[in-house]
Amino acid sequence: MRTPPETAGLHHLLADAARSTPDAPAVHLGAETWSYDELDRMAEQYAAALAATGVTAGDPVLVWAAKSADLIALTQAALRLGAVYSPLAPANPPSRVARIAATLRPASIVTDEAGARAAAASGWPAAAPPLVTFDALRARGAARPAPPWHPVRPGDPAYVLYTSGSTGEPKGVCLSHHNALTFVRWAVAETGLCAADRLANHAPFNFDLSVFDLYGAFHAGAAVDLVPDDLAHAPSALVDFLFERKITVWYSVPSALLLMMRLGGLLDAGAPPALRVCVFAGEPFPTGSALRLRAAWPGVRLFNWYGPTETNVCAGYELTEADDRRSGPLPIGKPVAGDLIRLDRTAADGTGEIVVDGPTVMLGYWGQDRLPPGGYRTGDLGRYDADGNLEYLGRKDTMAKVRGHRVEPGEIEAVLSTHPGIADVAVVVIGTGLEARLHAVVVPTGSEPPGLLALKAHCAASLPTYMVVDSVSAADSLPRTANGKTDRPRLLATLTPPQQKESP
Amino acid sequence: MTDLDRAKILSKLHDYVVAELLDGKDVEQFETTTPLLDWGLLNSIETARLVAFVRQELGVRVPPTDMVKRNFQNLERITDLLLSLRDSSA
Numbered sequence: 001m002r003t004p005p006e007t008a009g010l011h012h013l014l015a016d017a018a019r020s021t022p023d024a025p026a027v028h029l030g031a032e033t034w035s036y037d038e039l040d041r042m043a044e045q046y047a048a049a050l051a052a053t054g055v056t057a058g059d060p061v062l063v064w065a066a067k068s069a070d071l072i073a074l075t076q077a078a079l080r081l082g083a084v085y086s087p088l089a090p091a092n093p094p095s096r097v098a099r100i101a102a103t104l105r106p107a108s109i110v111t112d113e114a115g116a117r118a119a120a121a122s123g124w125p126a127a128a129p130p131l132v133t134f135d136a137l138r139a140r141g142a143a144r145p146a147p148p149w150h151p152v153r154p155g156d157p158a159y160v161l162y163t164s165g166s167t168g169e170p171k172g173v174c175l176s177h178h179n180a181l182t183f184v185r186w187a188v189a190e191t192g193l194c195a196a197d198r199l200a201n202h203a204p205f206n207f208d209l210s211v212f213d214l215y216g217a218f219h220a221g222a223a224v225d226l227v228p229d230d231l232a233h234a235p236s237a238l239v240d241f242l243f244e245r246k247i248t249v250w251y252s253v254p255s256a257l258l259l260m261m262r263l264g265g266l267l268d269a270g271a272p273p274a275l276r277v278c279v280f281a282g283e284p285f286p287t288g289s290a291l292r293l294r295a296a297w298p299g300v301r302l303f304n305w306y307g308p309t310e311t312n313v314c315a316g317y318e319l320t321e322a323d324d325r326r327s328g329p330l331p332i333g334k335p336v337a338g339d340l341i342r343l344d345r346t347a348a349d350g351t352g353e354i355v356v357d358g359p360t361v362m363l364g365y366w367g368q369d370r371l372p373p374g375g376y377r378t379g380d381l382g383r384y385d386a387d388g389n390l391e392y393l394g395r396k397d398t399m400a401k402v403r404g405h406r407v408e409p410g411e412i413e414a415v416l417s418t419h420p421g422i423a424d425v426a427v428v429v430i431g432t433g434l435e436a437r438l439h440a441v442v443v444p445t446g447s448e449p450p451g452l453l454a455l456k457a458h459c460a461a462s463l464p465t466y467m468v469v470d471s472v473s474a475a476d477s478l479p480r481t482a483n484g485k486t487d488r489p490r491l492l493a494t495l496t497p498p499q500q501k502e503s504p
Numbered sequence: 505m506t507d508l509d510r511a512k513i514l515s516k517l518h519d520y521v522v523a524e525l526l527d528g529k530d531v532e533q534f535e536t537t538t539p540l541l542d543w544g545l546l547n548s549i550e551t552a553r554l555v556a557f558v559r560q561e562l563g564v565r566v567p568p569t570d571m572v573k574r575n576f577q578n579l580e581r582i583t584d585l586l587l588s589l590r591d592s593s594a
Binding site: 228230231233234235236237240259263403434451454456457459460465466468470 | 529530533538542544545546549551568569571574
């Protein structure tokens with residue numbers, strides 16, 4: 001192995017581990033395991049292959065694929081060339097991939113066999129860059145030497161994570177090597193990660209939670225065990241995964257844990273023997289459920305982390321016995337990783353918008369100007385509790401979390417408004433937690449609104465699965481505020497919440 | 505378990521989805537190949553409820569290892585799964 005340049009790039013974490021513990025397991029997926037040395041060699045092969053297709057420093061590379069060691073190796077290959085990777089989960093339909101590609105303008109779009117089939121079946125737009133499969137790409141690089149590493153600077157962009165955009169266009173959150181490394185170093189120290197750890201990777205790679213799973217593992221020389229995309233609908237299989245694969249560190253949205261508790265029997269078998277750390281982030285964890293988890297797992301450290309994709313994790317809170325009597329919301333804690341948090345335009349009760357500034361905050365949105373000085377305005381409302389811990393109180397705007405996924409109703413409305421049977425539409429979230437549902441109120445062009453199946457089909461053609469509407473109702477018009485916007489509180493008041501169905 | 509043929513399973517599953525997931529609407533448009541996962545008709549909770557229904561009404565127990573996406577794409581795939589489980593337990 002060649003000695004990489006001195007500059008601190010995110011991709012050095014894997015290479016450093018490959019040099020110091022080449023035979024240690026790096027990635028597990030199902031029955032397969034890849035050692036650090038194997039993963040490092042794959043990254044070198046993909047670097048040669050990407051270079052052969054013309055990818056150079058600064059180029060974006062889009063990867064639309066299910067989780068795999070190849071995907072991870074490809075992202076590391078891109079970084080070694082100084083390129084910028086952007087991962088997209090299979091939940092994205094081809095048309096959304098093409099829409100994202102139109103703004104990212106990738107030098108290459110890499111996919112797996114399933115992605116290639118889905119794109120072919122739906123008619124991949126001729127204007128979009130062609131797709132290349134992992135196999136085809138590797139063939140391009142066969143027998144070529146890996147190119148020298150590009151000397152990246154800490155402020156260079158490393159990856160772009162696409163998230164729902166309120167105007168209808170997905171937004172590409174662009175993070176630098178320094179942004180990510182600062183977060184990873186803090187997170188590794190906070191959780192005490194070591195080479196003996198086995199981290200579960202539950203989140204899709206386009207969710208920032210995966211950054212900790214992958215790079216935290218590489219930093220510690222630990223192993224990351226990829227939860228297959230296929231298991232997302234099987235709570236009891238997820239529980240089996242946690243126990244049987246001897247996971248020591250679990251990180252997911254609360255929705256996943258709630259589902260495992262309610263339908264997978266998570267709390268019935270006591271604490272998973274190997275588990276020592278459980279982290280949740282991305283949405284509020286109902287206090288009662290978090291405390292049940294604490295009671296069932298007395299030896300497991302529980303962390304509530306906070307931060308939109310734009311900031312990485314910027315605040316954190318570890319639950320202690322002091323929480324056992326808590327009745328209010330779980331705090332999101334204090335700023336971490338050198339970040340500064342301030343509350344802007346606080347009301348009389350101390351509630352204000354959470355503004356984050358510091359080393360983990362993104363460079364900006366891809367294709368737009370860099371984030372101006374003054375920090376990132378999250379749109380989240382917060383307040384300090386008596387102990388000086390930050391509490392999350394909700395949103396300033398309409399962005400919502402639906403079963404752990406970040407959803408802008410505006411992006412769904414933009415898609416639905418292109419349906420010929422729809423004159424006007426508003427999408428609202430009804431219910432909370434696992435019962436949260438996306439509901440469309442439709443003003444039809446004709447006498448009858450399109451049916452639910454027709455709207456689902458229309459959504460599914462352009463949006464990720466978690467943004468497909470769950471129910472629909474018709475209205476003659478939408479209520480408006482004085483300045484002409486949809487009056488969502490009034491609209492919500494007209495809708496009856498879904499009755500809670502019997503638990504299976 | 506007696507005479508659990510394909511048509512009978514499909515019919516039971518069809519009636520379940522129409523009643524429980526579609527509120528009895530869109531019956532004409534709903535087919536046995538309608539995507540259940542891609543269109544968000546089945547999420548984790550609804551999948552678990554469907555599996556409970558299958559256990560009670562059809563007497564087939566779906567093990568956790570079979571609760572994977574490829575088996576729940578549409579009613580035809582679910583029926584394939586249930587028939588294979590019935591055959592292996594017979």
